[in-house]
Amino acid sequence: MLPLPDCSADTALVTRPPLAAGALVSAEAILEYLQGPAVHVWRDLHRVLKPGAHLVCRAGAYTFDLASIGIRSAGFEYRDTIAHQGTPGWEPILLFRKPLHETTVARQVLATGTGALNIEACRIAGAPRTTHKAGNFPNPHTRASSSWGQAFKVGAVAEVPSGRWPANVTLQHAAGCDERGCLDGCPVAQLDGQRRARGEGGKLRTGDSGSCYFEQFRTSQEVLDWLVRLTTPAGGTVVVT
Numbered sequence: 274m275l276p277l278p279d280c281s282a283d284t285a286l287v288t289r290p291p292l293a294a295g296a297l298v299s300a301e302a303i304l305e306y307l308q309g310p311a312v313h314v315w316r317d318l319h320r321v322l323k324p325g326a327h328l329v330c331r332a333g334a335y336t337f338d339l340a341s342i343g344i345r346s347a348g349f350e351y352r353d354t355i356a357h358q359g360t361p362g363w364e365p366i367l368l369f370r371k372p373l374h375e376t377t378v379a380r381q382v383l384a385t386g387t388g389a390l391n392i393e394a395c396r397i398a399g400a401p402r403t404t405h406k407a408g409n410f411p412n413p414h415t416r417a418s419s420s421w422g423q424a425f426k427v428g429a430v431a432e433v434p435s436g437r438w439p440a441n442v443t444l445q446h447a448a449g450c451d452e453r454g455c456l457d458g459c460p461v462a463q464l465d466g467q468r469r470a471r472g473e474g475g476k477l478r479t480g481d482s483g484s485c486y487f488e489q490f491r492t493s494q495e496v497l498d499w500l501v502r503l504t505t506p507a508g509g510t511v512v513v514t
């Protein structure tokens with residue numbers, strides 16, 4: 274059991290989910306997992322998190338389905354999966370939230386600071402995407418939103434944001450890439466190369482075409498820092514397991 278009081282933490286960041294991947298090859302083993310000690314880990318995280326707090330789980334590509342069921346079983350609500358593209362493959366990052374105690378996200382944020390994603394701190398540099406005449410911006414008359422920043426300026430005129438909404442696809446450079454360019458096999462270079470092959474890009478350089486729409490990281494620590502920034506209120510407590 275974690276040495277924390279109930280409803281005291283703002284985010285749970287799980288970097289090693291409680292799975293014994295090699296053992297989960299039979300129906301019996303899977304059922305045992307779903308009813309066994311691993312579930313207590315998720316339930317304990319549910320206990321220590323504040324209402325509306327997020328749980329982020331870096332799960333393996335071959336076992337994320339089971340981790341997801343375990344987290345759901347502990348009482349969390351599924352919110353999204355971030356498809357993190359590194360080398361040599363992709364990694365699903367599961368995003369869950371402990372159910373709200375208040376009646377709306379806005380009231381939960383005011384009560385505990387939790388419940389919303391910190392979109393404004395995670396925008397991707399560049400012009401925001403616009404899909405209609407007025408732009409793809411928050412409605413100033415909307416009473417509640419699931420993001421911080423402009424979400425609660427009810428009745429105010431929305432300002433044009435300074436970057437794109439963060440996507441649920443992220444990219445990580447190959448080890449050895451630097452400011453001068455990317456190595457062969459780097460996901461960023463591959464994405465730009467695909468765009469160039471269709472005639473949509475120019476010289477193969479980071480940010481020239483498709484990759485500029487996604488958050489890009491150099492190291493695994495940068496990925497963790499970004500996940501915390503996205504899900505945690507300023508000064509909040511993060512439980513890392």
Ligand SMILES: [Zn+2]
Pocket residue numbers: 445446447450451454455456459460461462
């Ligand atoms: Zn690269």
